Amino acid sequence: MNEASQEKETVRKLSDVAEIRYLHRGNTEIFLKNGFPGARILCRQEDGTKTVEEHNRIWLHRAFPFDLLEEYISVQNKDQEEIGLIREMADFDEAAQEILRSELEHKYYTPRITRIVSLKEAHGYSFWQAESDAGELQFTLQDTFRNLLRVGEDKVFVFDNYGNRYVIESLKALDRHSLRRIELYL
């Protein structure tokens, strides 16, 4: 018993040492300025006084962009220094979530592929034609195998030669025709 409590203590210490500032509705207000998100953060100083840190503009960065799209969002300033970390969206109210989500969707613009119309390979490149929620897409992959990333069993990210990203949310949901085309590369 004693050992267990001791172990708990060391675990708690580890997270204390890390000093991660989690942002949530209790300490942070998210607002929109000129169409860009900003944040007002309440800080408690060591002597107990409270100050407000104001950021006219914040940048959001997914810590796990392939696994967790709405959790562990790093909030950064212009110089890419972390201001704080959002553990999950539910820590904020609806209005703030709306702002955050829209910003993330802008930065991580990723059309969802619904159908692969054609996939041809020549000269070491593969040429794709696909339908997506952003309409008809045409793009080129250099080294097809290396630019497809399977996440879990069902999800596939596609990276084209310009650094654009596309996602196939579910392989199972694809029609047979599309599946057969992409299957060779998985």
Added chain:
Amino acid sequence: MDNCITRIPFNLDPDNEMISGQVEFFADGLRIIASGKEKWIPMEGVREFRCDVGVGSVALEVCRENGDHLICRGTMDYLAVFSAASKRMNRFLDGAVPTEEWKQYKKAVCPKCHRPYLPDSEICPRCTKKGGYLRRLWKMAKSSRGYIYLSVLIFIAVAALNLVLPYLNRVLVDDYIKADQLPEAGQYVLAVLMILLVTFAVRLLGIARSFVQVRAGTELIVVLRQTLFQKIEALSLSKVSQRTAGELMNRVTQDSNQLQDFFTSDVGGLIEQMLTLFSLGVVLFVYDWRLALMVLLPAPLVMLSHRLMWRYLGPRYRKQWWRGNRLYETLYDIFSGIRVVKAFGMEKKEMDRYDAVNLRETDVRIQNETYFAVISPITNFLMGVGEFFLLYYVGNQILDGTMTLGAMQQFSAYVAMIYGPLRWLSFMPRRLARTMTSLVRVFDVLDEQEDVADREDAVDQNIVGNIELDNVSFGYEDAKDVLRKVNLQIKPGEMIGIVGRSGAGKSTLINLVMRMYDPDDGAIRIDGTDLRDIAQQSLRSQIGAVLQETFLFAGTLLQNICYSKPDASYDEVVTAAKLAGVHSFAVKLPDGYNTLVGERGHTLSGGERQRVAIARALLHNPKILILDEATASLDTETEKDIQDALQKLIAGRTTIAIAHRLSTLRNASRLVVLDHGRVAEVGTHEELLAREGLYYELVMAQRQMSKMPGELETTEQLA
């Protein structure tokens, strides 16, 4: 209308919808045109244009005192366009005069097939003209053309002889073996001898052919590699560093090999097979057109089935190759990390990981072997179908007595021969595709613009050591300007220390002075002459550099010191080595200055390598000396020794030095503090400390760092 500074397209609206819009930049504002609407953003109060690079999209923004405003957004294909626009507009804000060139931007998509170009090029991987490239390669093959013509001649001869052989066989059978009366022994022997002679001639020509082919190919590859190598060396650092060393190696070796193969075996092969096919066709038709048709009818079918088979199997084999690759990578990964695996007791887990990859590879292998085992006999059978028809038809004719046994033999030989070229030709598209890839890649390098080329009237100049940076702005290919409006005057013999946080533009400034790149705006002058007017050879022969990464070429210590001056005397070498502190350790090595160093040789410590680099620079005896973090990777004591050596080198030369450790620059006559690409402060150590600006902050931060734990209290008391 055309007072427009620059004009760019974009393709995303604020709701993430794909649209097609355009932004026009004027001196007094920007006009954004999208979905039939126009929006005007006035230029008033604009401090900066920023290209904000996201992960799947990119945005162009203006920064004002009261915050940022979005101009437009686009997918990543627009990165180059947006970054060019933001750089140009920032330069415009700094007072640069817009040029005609600013109005243009690199197009992102091929106008023909509307697919994106390869990044940073205007090459469409789909539509590149293939004929043009082949013609250029042919031009390059000037020296080996004689051999190529010769090999074509040999191919023709071989094809002709191959046709004669079955005819001789027929004569042998019909006129002598199956003849009604016994032939004369002499004639019979003569016929056999003829066959022997022809066979021998074919073999002999075969040897000649391979000889000629090898010569032709080797000549071509030598020319090709030379041209490629010269081109790569002539390109500026920025163009070269866009590609990895491995990739460049690949282009010089692999791609040119591929082209050599094509020229030596494929072109010859193509000619041979076409000739054989054509002449056989003619012979067959002349002999009996019905027979010929019967043989040739299945031919298209055969070619088609062959192509279909490879279209189906090709990607599957590539998948197998890829999985095999993965297997190898996994194995390599596990073995090289074996200490970690054992330290965390993860043997079981790694075994499972390996098993999984192994199984995946085996799966696809079994599948492929099965496919192949089923498909290939079928195509082979199809190929033979024509022969069955033939057998039936010819058999009937022989029974009727309209055809002789020898004729049948000749005919079957021709039929067997005609399928060879057909099969070969069905592989041709694949080979051609592979060659084209190499060809495009080779010419991609050869067509690269030399952006830091010598002017025709470039002069050799004896440098005194005056350096002047006049309003210099520069940015690499990506979004931001690294240096903005840098002004600096350096007098001969001065030592300038360049200080600043990482990313402030210190190394870039040095690269510009060495003319690894040309400034986008403004000018750098040495003794009043623009750098671009001085021949590079002349310039570099008078600049010496000691860099953080000291590269030792494979060779002896002596060769490495002499690198900058191959004709140096032993006396000079020993003097330079002594001054740099190389001598003291060189004479302890069993092989002295002849010790092999570099990749495979004796491993020198960081400090020793650094000393070799200094000796190299000393021997070079440069007018201008550049030290880029020359002592950063050394421990304090070694650094002190090297500093002393450097001090001897610096005396009397114009020196520009970069160092993170500020104490290294204590001897500098002036310090230049860079901040975000601009000159923030200039002055001596004392002046800058007194100013309590950026330099003061940097010094204080370093003092904090280097404090010993015990010292803390005393210094705090002092503060």
